Amino acid sequence: MSRRPRAGMRSRPLRTRLLVLVTTTLVVVCVAMGLIAAFLQHAYLMGDLDDRVRHTAERALDRASLHPELKDDLTFLRESGQPAGALSARLDEDGAVVSAAVAVQDAPARELGTGRRTALAGIGADGAMHTRTVPGLGTYRVTVLGDGGVRVLAGLPVDDVQDTLSGLVLIEAGVALAGLAVAGCVCAVVVRRQLRPLSRVAATAAEVSRAPLGRGEVTAVTRVPERDTDSGSEAGQVGAALNHLLDHVKSSLAEQQRGEERTRRSEERMRRFLADASHELRTPLASIAGYAELMNRGTDRVEPVLAWRRVSAESARMTGLVEDLLLLARLDEGRALHFAEVDLAALVTEAVWDARAAGGGHDWQLELNLDAPVSVFGDQARLHQVVANLLANARTHTPAGTRVTASVESADGRCVIRVRDNGPGIPPALLPTVFEPFTRADTSRSRADAGSGGSGLGLAVAAAISTAHGGRIQVHSVPGRTEFTIDLPAALETGAGERAVSGNGAPV
Missing domain, CATH: 1.10.287.130 (Signal transduction histidine kinase, dimerisation/phosphotransfer (DHp) domain)
Structure with a gap:
């Protein structure tokens, strides 16, 4: 079962949580380093103390070996250079303490009583280090060395080591606290600086959320x-x-x-x-x-x-x-289309003849700039309707005597039919919608017969049929020249041959 975070934790900003995390990590690291350092220092100081205890015991054994018959000889403690609190004892073969004394600062060595001797009894002469608490004197690090029938015990107080270690721990704690304070400040500055871009991103997201995107x-x-x-x-x-x-x-x-x-x-x-x-x-x-x-x-x-x-x-x-x-x-x-191979040259020629018969007042011309047959796959009746509509549009919206030229050409796998006239042109405002249904320019382009206006569907039908054949129809018009262009994909050619034409620009 998952546990949800407390509301207090969720409400904290990211910066605060990062600072808490970094600070906690630093504290854990400092505590761990302090414990390791204290352990190492304790081991080092105790090792040094053990070396001094061993050295003291060796000197005491050397001194006692000079007079083995004197079982209670502790003249070693009276030598100069002995630290205050150092103790020495003579043991018999059974390990019992025969005599024991402790060095006193600026005073003769002081004999130890029976109770204190008892705390030192039972240590074997194997050179191992032992820790014993002597009543009234404190804790000692002691060892026993033997040579023949002579056994000597030497010991040094542990309190000095404990005091030194406590001082070092206090110093390290102070340094660690100061380091944590400095590190915390540095982390606060760094975290704030690093999260500043994220704050700007959050501000941008908040600003975007207030924008009226829902509408x-x-x-x-x-x-x-x-x-x-x-x-x-x-x-x-x-x-x-x-x-x-x-x-x-x-x-x-x-x-x-x-x-x-x-x-x-x-x-x-x-x-x-x-x-x-x-x-x-x-x-x-x-x-x-x-x-x-x-x-x-x-x-x-x-x-x-x-x-x-x-x-x-x-x-x-x-x-x-x-x-x-x-x-x-x-x-x-x-x-509404029935595809078959259609000869565009013949189709355009027939459409021009029909237009000439219907509008004798215009100058109808045909141009066939062909080196080979021009064929497309399409609906012949509909393609004828396209050309007829364009010719009828020119006849209807241009005055008598206007030259209307229909041409067919082929290039790069495309067949192009062009119908142009030298009439007054299409108003620029009408060009973007000229192929839409019921678009007419009766008020801008004069008609040959004012009573025979079209329904405004001719160009729309031409555009729809051209698109259905995979082609496109375009118009370019300026005063004195209006040209409609029908671009259709050519059919695959099965042969090439010469086609007789009526001439380039010759009237039909």
């Missing part, structure tokens, strides 16, 4: 400064990751806004399309209904033949409009 608004999102995005540090990695996240958020919001804008424009186009379609359909329907009403009344003001002609004309107009709308819908669904 999908792409504003100037605050970013982490470049100096806080260094990948060599953890804080820099966090800053770089936050900037990367902000870039994703900004791009997502921008894409969302673009999607909303596209949806809004699509809805606007749909509303405009429905309004225009309703208007276009209402006009012929009103005409048909009006002439039918007149015919039903049998009035003499309208001849039946004329009425029937107008009804037929309006019906044909409405039928063409409905068929164009249906074609656009089917092309949008990927239907």
Whole structure:
């Protein structure tokens, strides 16, 4: 079962927790080093004391060996240079203390009583070090050495070592505390300095969280400064990751806004399309209904033949409009095409002849700059409709006498059809929407026949058919030159040959 951290720990800032962690670590390290140092110092001092005790015992044994018959001879303690508190004793063969004395500062050696001698009894003459507590004198480090029948005990007090070790421990503790204080201050400064970039990253994140991102608004999102995005540090990695996240958020919001804008424009186009379609359909329907009403009344003001002609004309107009709308819908669904190999040169030639027959007031020209047959895979009827629509558009929106030229060319696996005229041109404001349904320029480009205006679907149908064939249609227009370009992928050539043309720019 996992344990949750206490609320107090969670509420502490990272800087405080790091300082506590560093300080605790330093304290543990200092305590461990102090214990190790005290242990080593204690071992060193005790070793030095043992060496001195052994040296004292050897000197005492040498002195006692000169008079082995004197069992209680302790003249060794009376020699100069003996430290105060040093004790010496003579032992018999059974290890019992025969005589014992302790050196006194600036005074003769003092004999030890029976109680104190008892504390020194029972030590074997093996040279090993022993620690004994002598009543009234303190703790001693003693050893017994023997030579023949002579056994001598020598000992030095341990209190000096304990006092020295206590002093060293106090000094080390003071130095450790001072070091901890200095290290704590240094760590506080270093931690604060190292966490400063992280604080700036947190401030940036907090500022971003207050931005109105929930409403999908792409504003100037605050970013982490470049100096806080260094990948060599953890804080820099966090800053770089936050900037990367902000870039994703900004791009997502921008894409969302673009999607909303596209949806809004699509809805606007749909509303405009429905309004225009309703208007276009209402006009012929009103005409048909009006002439039918007149015919039903049998009035003499309208001849039946004329009425029937107008009804037929309006019906044909409405039928063409409905068929164009249906074609656009089917092309949008990927239907209404029957692919086969189509000779573009023949197709364009036929379309130009048809246009010449329908609009004799224009100068129609055909250019076929070909070295080999130009074929595409597509729907011949629809491609013919594209060229016919472009020629009809030029005939409708340019005055009589305008030269209209249709050309076909092939290069780099592409087939290009161009339809250009030297009419007044398309208004610049209309160019971006010229291929949208119901786009017309009746007020800007004069018509050959003001009463025969189109429905505004011809260029939209041409663009949809070109796209359905894997091609594209473009327009470039300035006063005196308007050119539509249809770019289609060519079919695989099965042979090459010469094609007779009517001439470069010669009239048909």
